[in-house]
Amino acid sequence: MGTIDGLPPLREVIRAHDLVAKKQLGQNFLLDLNLTAKIARAAGDLTGCDVLEVGPGPGGLTRGLLAEGARHVVAVEKDARALPALAEIAAACPGRLTVLHGDALELDLAQHLTPPVKIVANLPYNVGTELLIRWLTPETWPPLWSSLTLMFQKEVAERIVARPRTEHYGRLALLAQYRCEARIVMTLPPEAFTPAPKVHSAVVQLTALPQPLYPCDFGVLQRITAMAFNQRRKMLRASLKGLHPEIGTLLDSVGIPPTARAEEIGLEGFCALARAVAED
Structure with a gap:
């Protein structure tokens, strides 16, 4: 759709708010707005949807989600240093961005979201798999969300989409594919991030099935x-x-x-x- 007018480049935002990525928070920032827009588009049509984003950091993907027409973005950020940068985005998009300061593992996020809901996030490396498992194992199915478009370390992404008799096949593949269609939609090299991690990353899209692929307890x-x-x-x-x-x-x-x-x-x-x- 485009960009959000009046917002400075992300590198300027990081300098202005001293947002040096912290390893203990699993932070690796994606600063190329062309890439964040591409991830937002990979999530499909966002118009009419609430979008949950975890770990927005300086807000590159947040901008992409809003520019691509998301009805409302709920961004959960644990790092208080990022809140002023996210507030600037909220001011540029009145009524369309809610920022929650806290740990996504501890917050009741459902109360802030109105279906249809999509989850799109460059997940912090240290909590990505745990969040995914929680989203895949709600008390009732179909879940609140219709799709997950999530960035992981490439090896984790390969475990999610793996097939039998392959190196990465295991319980995570079964858990994901029991109730979802899962595919890798994008891969990114380390140098796409600041700071550059030691591994490649990949974006996985999981689309919720109305019911499990095969019946069982x-x-x-x-x-x-x-x-x-x-x-x-x-x-x-x-x-x-x-x-x-x-x-x-x-x-x-x-x-x-x-x-x-x-x-x-x-x-x-x-x-x-x-x-x-x-x-x-």
């Missing part, structure tokens, strides 16, 4: 996948032996070879096993 599925991947080098008949006295027979009944390992079994297979365990 989610609690049972979590228990099975925890046991299987905690001993991922073992055959399932060994790693799951504490799950059921006749685990080999149960595996056979759903078409899973008892000699298979966790990394060889797809989501459909694990869901079938979860149903069999729950029904036995």
Whole structure:
């Protein structure tokens, strides 16, 4: 759509407010407004949506979300140093930006959001995975949000979208893909950030499905996948032996070879096993 008139370049904002990135807060700022606009566009049509952003820092992505037409952005920032910079953006977009000072892991964010809701964020590295798991495991489904467009370390992103028999496949992939369509929409090199991290980053988009891809008891599925991947080098008949006295027979009944390992079994297979365990 464009840019927000009257706001200074982000490097000037950082100098003016002494916003040196802090490692303990997991901060790596993305200052290229072309890139932040591209991330905002990757989230799809934002008009008519509330958007939740966690860790806006100096507000590069915040600007992009507003410029792309978000109805209302709720930005959660733990670092008080960033609040004056975000207040400047709020002043330039009256009524469209709410800044919450606090820890996203501790705040009740739902009360500040009106559906439809999208979550778009360059997540702080130190809390990114924990926030994702919380968003994927609400008490009710479908969730408050319709999509997540999130930046992670590239290795974490690859774990989210991984398929069976690949290096990064594990519980995070199953958790994400059980209820969402997940894909990597963008990768960024270290030099895109200030300061440059030691790793590449990637933006993952997760679109909530109306219901899980395959039916099963989610609690049972979590228990099975925890046991299987905690001993991922073992055959399932060994790693799951504490799950059921006749685990080999149960595996056979759903078409899973008892000699298979966790990394060889797809989501459909694990869901079938979860149903069999729950029904036995």
